[in-house]
Amino acid sequence: MSVRVRFAPSPTGTLHVGGARTALYNYLFARANGGRFILRIEDTDTARSTDDSVQAIFAGLRWLGLEWDEGPGAEGAHGPYFQSERRERYQHHLRTLEASSAVYPCFCSPEELEARRAEQLAGGAGPRYDGRCRRLSAPERAEALASRRPAAWRFATPTDGETAWDDVLRDRVEFRNEVLEDFVVMRSDGLPTYNYACVVDDHEMEITHVVRGDDHISNTPRQRLLYDAFGWTAPQFAHVPMILGADGSRLSKRHGATSVGAYAELGMIPEAMVNFLALLGWSYDGERELFTLAELEQLFRLERVGKNPAIFDLQKLEWMNGQHLKRLSEPDRVERVTQFLAQSGHDLSARTPEWRLTLVRAIGDRLKTLADARRYAAFCLEDPLVRDESAWTPVLERPKIGPRLREMSLRIEADGEFSLTSLEAAIRSLAAERGLKLGDLIGAARIALTGGQVSPGFFEVVWLLGRDRAVTRLREAAGEWERNSPLAAAGS
Ligand code: GLU
Numbered sequence: 001m002s003v004r005v006r007f008a009p010s011p012t013g014t015l016h017v018g019g020a021r022t023a024l025y026n027y028l029f030a031r032a033n034g035g036r037f038i039l040r041i042e043d044t045d046t047a048r049s050t051d052d053s054v055q056a057i058f059a060g061l062r063w064l065g066l067e068w069d070e071g072p073g074a075e076g077a078h079g080p081y082f083q084s085e086r087r088e089r090y091q092h093h094l095r096t097l098e099a100s101s102a103v104y105p106c107f108c109s110p111e112e113l114e115a116r117r118a119e120q121l122a123g124g125a126g127p128r129y130d131g132r133c134r135r136l137s138a139p140e141r142a143e144a145l146a147s148r149r150p151a152a153w154r155f156a157t158p159t160d161g162e163t164a165w166d167d168v169l170r171d172r173v174e175f176r177n178e179v180l181e182d183f184v185v186m187r188s189d190g191l192p193t194y195n196y197a198c199v200v201d202d203h204e205m206e207i208t209h210v211v212r213g214d215d216h217i218s219n220t221p222r223q224r225l226l227y228d229a230f231g232w233t234a235p236q237f238a239h240v241p242m243i244l245g246a247d248g249s250r251l252s253k254r255h256g257a258t259s260v261g262a263y264a265e266l267g268m269i270p271e272a273m274v275n276f277l278a279l280l281g282w283s284y285d286g287e288r289e290l291f292t293l294a295e296l297e298q299l300f301r302l303e304r305v306g307k308n309p310a311i312f313d314l315q316k317l318e319w320m321n322g323q324h325l326k327r328l329s330e331p332d333r334v335e336r337v338t339q340f341l342a343q344s345g346h347d348l349s350a351r352t353p354e355w356r357l358t359l360v361r362a363i364g365d366r367l368k369t370l371a372d373a374r375r376y377a378a379f380c381l382e383d384p385l386v387r388d389e390s391a392w393t394p395v396l397e398r399p400k401i402g403p404r405l406r407e408m409s410l411r412i413e414a415d416g417e418f419s420l421t422s423l424e425a426a427i428r429s430l431a432a433e434r435g436l437k438l439g440d441l442i443g444a445a446r447i448a449l450t451g452g453q454v455s456p457g458f459f460e461v462v463w464l465l466g467r468d469r470a471v472t473r474l475r476e477a478a479g480e481w482e483r484n485s486p487l488a489a490a491g492s
Contacts, residue, residue, distance in 0.1 A: 003035025004208050007061075007068075008198065010042045011053035014259035015060030017251060017312065018213055018243050021277045025240060026211050027066045028278070028300035038205055039071030041082045042198070044191050049084075060260040064270050064277075065293050070205075078205040083197050090192040093200050093230070094153060094185065102229035103185055105151035106133040107144050128181040129154065150188035155196075155225065157182050163221035168209070168238035169305055175221040183222050195219050199226040207235045211302065214239040238302055241309045243280055251312050263317075267340060267369030269328075272321035280310040290323055322368035333367075334360045340370035346381045358420075359464055362456030379450035380464045385473065387451040395444045396485040404434070405478035408445055409471045418467055423459045448477030
C-alpha cells in the first residue's frame with residue numbers, strides 16, 4: 001500500500017513553527033516513500049476559523065516549498081478537502097455508528113453539563129460526563145428524539161479494558177478506557193468534533209500514517225475506538241515530540257516569533273527554514289547539518305525522529321540561514337536581497353543591476369539574514385544619514401580631520417572614471433601623499449559616509465553612494481568638525 005499522509009491544520013491563526021514542522025515531516029515522509037502529501041483544512045470550528053488564516057497557511061506552505069499533491073486547489077479523488085464541505089459525510093457515517101449503538105444521543109444542555117462539571121470539581125473529582133443519557137431506556141430515548149430536543153451524539157466508550165497502539169516514534173502507548181469518558185462525536189448544532197471528523201476523513205482519504213505533534217496523543221485512543229467501532233483499519237500513528245524554547249518550556253509567543261511568516265520578515269530564507277525545521281527532531285547521522293529540501297526528500301526517515309523534545313535555537317537558525325544564503329547563486333542572492341528590501345519599503349528597481357550586485361558583494365559574508373542587508377545598506381538607502389554619535393564624538397578629538405575629509409571629497413569629485421578601481425587608486429594615493437596609512441585616512445570618512453564604524457568595504461561605500469552624495473557627506477562632516485573640534489581653531 002503506498003504511503004498517504006496529510007497535514008490537517010485548523011485555520012485559526014498563522015502557520016506556526018510546530019505546524020510547519022509537522023507539515024514538513026509529512027511532506028518528506030511522502031516524498032521519501034513515493035507517497036502522496038495531502039492538505040486538509042479542519043475548519044469545523046466555525047467561530048474560530050477564518051479565511052485569512054487559510055490563506056496564511058497556504059502562503060506559509062508554499063513559501064517553504066511544500067506543495068501538496070491533493071488538497072485545496074489540487075483536487076483529487078478524495079475531496080472536498082475543507083471539512084466544512086464534508087458535513088454530509090459525517091452525518092452519513094454517524095448513521096452507521098447509530099445503527100450499531102456505538103453512539104447515543106445526549107440531550108443534556110450546556111448549562112446542565114456546566115453545573116454538573118462545577119459540582120464534580122467542587123467535590124474534588126475530575127470532571128467527566130456522567131453517562132446519564134447513555135442510561136436512558138429505549139422508549140425514553142425515542143421520545144426525546146421524537147420531541148426534537150437538540151441532541152449531541154456521544155460515543156459509548158467501553159468502561160473497562162484498554163486502548164493501545166504501537167506508535168512509530170515511541171513504545172506502545174496505552175490508555176485505560178475508563179479515563180476516556182463518553183466523548184461527543186457530533187454536536188447538537190450538527191457539527192462534528194475534531195476526533196470524529198478526523199477519523200472519517202483519514203479513513204475516506206485513505207491515510208496510511210498520521211504524523212502529528214504529541215499534543216494529540218490523548219486524542220488518539222478516542223480515534224482508535226472510533227476506527228474499531230466502524231470496523232476500519234486504523235492508520236499508523238507517529239507522534240512527534242514537541243518543540244521547546246531555549247529556556248526548556250514549550251515554544252510560545254514568549255520566546256519571540258512563532259509564525260513562519262514572521263521568520264520570513266526577519267530575513268530567513270525558506271531553504272534555511274526547511275533545513276532548520278527538519279532538524280528539530282530529526283537527524284541524518286547526528287553530524288551533518290546542512291541539507292536542501294531535495295536532499296531531505298531523499299534522506300528523510302521517520303524512524304530517525306527522536307523521542308525527546310527539540311529546542312528551538314534562534315542562533316542556529318541564523319547560522320544556517322547564513323550558510324544557505326552563501327550557497328545561493330549570486331544572481332539569486334541579489335534577487336532575494338532586492339525583494340526583501342522592496343518589502344521593507346526600499347525599492348531598488350531604479351538602480352542598475354551592477355549597483356545591486358555591488359551592494360550584495362559589498363555586504364558579503366556579513367549577510368546572515370536578509371535583514372542584515374537592510375542594516376548594512378541603510379547608509380545608502382536612507383537620507384538623512386543616521387549617525388552613531390558615540391563613533392563620531394572621538395573624531396572631534398583627532399587632528400586634521402576636517403581638511404582631510406575635504407581633500408578626499410576633492411579627489412572623489414575629480415575622479416572622472418568613478419569605478420571601484422579608480423576610487424581605490426585615488427584614495428590610496430592621497431594616503432601615500434600625506435604619509436598616512438589607508439586605515440587612518442578612511443576611519444573618519446567611513447563614519448562621515450555611513451554613520452558608523454562598521455560598514456561594507458570603503459570603496460564600495462563611496463561607489464554605492466554615488467559621487468554627489470559621497471562628496472556632500474564628506475563636506476558636511478568636515479564642516480561639523482571645523483565648527484566643533486577644539487583642534488579646528490588651532491588650524492590643525
Ligand atoms: N486540526 C488538528 C490540529 O491542527 C489536526 C491534528 C491532526 O493532525 O490530527 O491540531
